[in-house]
Amino acid sequence: MDEESLLLSLELASGSGQGLSPDRRASLLTSLMLVKRDYRFDRVLFWGRILGLVADYYIAQGLSEDQLAPRKTLYRWRRRPGWLRPQDDTEEPGASEGQEGVGASLNCMEWSLLPPATEEMEMQTSVVKGRFMGDPSHAYEHTELQKVNEGEKVFEEEVVVQIKEETRLVSIIDQIDKAVAVIPRGALFKTPFGPIRVNRTFEGLSLSEAKKLSSYFHFREPVELKNKTLLEKADLDPSLDFMDSLEHDIPKGSWSIQMERGNTLVVLRSLLWPGLTFYHAPRTKNYGYIYVGTGEKNIDLPFML
């Protein structure tokens, strides 16, 4: 959700039960403003909160002018009294520009940049299951069987691979973004020159549109668009329909769409990543998504439907 409309957005997304306490809210408002200035972002989104066992991560993302460019992600977490003291959070591994950076902070006011997510990271972290610890330097141990060549012998050895929680955090955030970040149709448009911009004349979806899954898009580079038939493509508007819609997500029914408060608020909840809530007030410009959850994919989804 946009940090500019943070308070309103939190109110609208509160139907899921998880929100922010007043002191967090206050500190977020101020710190996000500073982040925007320091990193020179065009827009800062409060992405959400990942609940860990020991501490929670608060994640923010910064966008540049082009809305679909890779975003910088920042996180911060809080050390709890009496628990392990984190090392000085000066690690900013490879925090280069134009890539994702997750910011973490010790005292709730500072954010650190996270490194961009890579394929390798994703493969590594796919073996880690369970909750987040809450400590970015915590290392998960995973034993693998690796073939080791020693001279002429080939035998398998158990190798313990250490995966840092920060890596896991990065890849989870990336997966969640790619899978379930949602934006309503018409909120962004593609200029003839290429970059994607916020559509200032977006007035909100109409009520009938708001109830359909096809009016919401994945907020990522399109994957399925090319596979559409020409007939389907003929109806699309190239400046507005340049992302995949939610309609064809597999498994079918992995989105729960509800109207709250009568018809004045539409809430989409992802069942694949439980905790992701997208809200939109039809006929207004308010929309946003927030993830508050444990960071675990719901792989039992097909059985639960």
Next chain:
Amino acid sequence: MEDSTPLKQKIQHQELGETGRPWEEMVTASQDPEPALSEASELEQGPETGPQPRSSPPGILQSGASTPVDDLVGPGVSSPPSPSQEPSSTPSPLAPAVQDLMAPWQSDKTTSVISEAGTPHFDHLEQSSDNGESTPHQTCQSEGNTFHQSQQTKCHLYGPRDVSYNNSKRKELRFDIFQEEDSNSNYDLDQPESGASEVAPSMLEIAIQNAKAYLLKSSSKSGLNLYDHLSEMLTKVLDKRPENAVDIIENVSQDVKMEHFSIKLDTLQNENEMLPAYEIAEKQKALFLQGNLEGADQEMEDEIAEHSLPNVMESAFYFEQAGVGLGTDETYRIFLALKQLTDTHPIQKCRFWGKILGLEMNYIVAEVEFREGEDEEEVEEEDEPEERDNGDNEANEDELPRSFYKAPQSIPKEESRTGANKYVYFVCNEPGRPWVKLPGVTPAQIVIARKIKKFFTGRLDTPIVSYPPFPGNESNYLRAQIARISAGTQVSPLGFYHFGEEEGEEEEETEGRRDSFEENPDFEGIQVIDLVESLSNWVHHVQHILPQGRCNWFNPIQKSEEEEAAEAEEEEEEEEREEPDYIEQEVGPPLLTPISEDLEIQNIPPWTTRLSSNLIPQYAIAVLRSNLWTGAYAFSNGKKPWQRGLKKTSAEGLR
């Protein structure tokens, strides 16, 4: 044409009305107006048809500013008092003043519009016979025609304008303007000849005429024409003044087109679409009015309400500190709905249990304890243990082998007010909707609910399709999950509850398990820090549900022995008799066990504790979050009245 004139009028009016005295400065600025002024007066007289073609291109821009234009017409018509007061001799200072005022005052487009508007005046100038000043007129025209507004053009605009207003021929002017403003008509055709024919149209005029005609051509597909569309677009842009308008102009164009078609349908659609919102608002309004309706019973209910209705807002405040909550408005409505519940049912104790999210609708759950002796009767479901029909009643005609299988006796559900059925649960989909009572839970349901994991849809009568098959529909599944969650996550600080001193039998048949507890009046509260640091300071105060599905062990042996006596002796019976002997009594942790004894789940501790705020620890509260049931929270502020609460999402545990 209309647009231009009213626009100018408006500008003039506003300028004169609002800006007060800056004229004088303006006057000095411009230098040209004088010759134009006198001309202007005459300009207005003739019909403005002649200049129409020329003004059409300017007219386009002008119509873009139709909104101000319309406003202009009004004041323009009434003609601002100030110009009217001015004698014709003074319009010259006025005109440039006004014009100059206008120029800086308005955006470029508007000024261009103004200047566009000016061109007709020039045309009028042309037409009027007393034009010795054809030169300035001509220059103005050419300038206007090129759509580039220069200061001079503007000056001329205002000059003639002013003069025209001062003229008694204002009305004629307006009439002409309106004629010209009829943009939907084909200008070329409607031109009254009288004014236009005074001066032979030059090549430029013809070109403009043609251009305008082209622009006015209606599209065969949509019925719009470019002229109108551009004017509407520009109006919109001028009204809204967005940043970087040139970058979003295509969007504006699209929006204008879309708006154009939806106007007629608006009234119809809106009625239908907003109905559900109105419905729910009505229902919730009823909630708010409820308190006022009941007069006689008010006092009595107040008494009871004190005991039974919890202070939901207060607990909501504490939960909000922990970052858990439904939003203040929603919570207040739930509060009122609970009040409605307590008013309509004889309830001893009531508590807001939480909210369960479903696919189509959500559930708001209230945990309720009825007053003694006022239990509502429940519909009896099949409780009797049944045996498979062994074919006794059937004739022995069919030769299928008879099965000697005796289904394991189904374990009877616990009595109400004990064990898993200690509380009664009411649910509703949204505050304002009627509350529905959930049936009691049977052990079989709990056992199977432990094995399956399904989403709730939000409708209580949905069948649950699963394997192993769940005995019941969604209301039963919901009840079973609620029972499991309550048993697993309702905790209290150590010492808040203690076992009652007097108990009938300390040693019961089953085992010395104590079922009841009371509040400990001597409870002094535990420091918040202690609550956070050590899990042993919290205890469960709801009975654990055994694997059997009940809280109190039910020995299936006894009953089956009775039944055995009724049956014919068969070998299997003897075998069966032996089997129950092997069933061990299931034991669970007794009531009021500290939660530090809870088992870990896959190597993670079952509870997470934290302080609500690190920055102000002296007023912070301790928050306990269950890792097994995500969404179950308990808090304590270290002083006497503590609270437990659950906000449950999606009702799945890790299992």
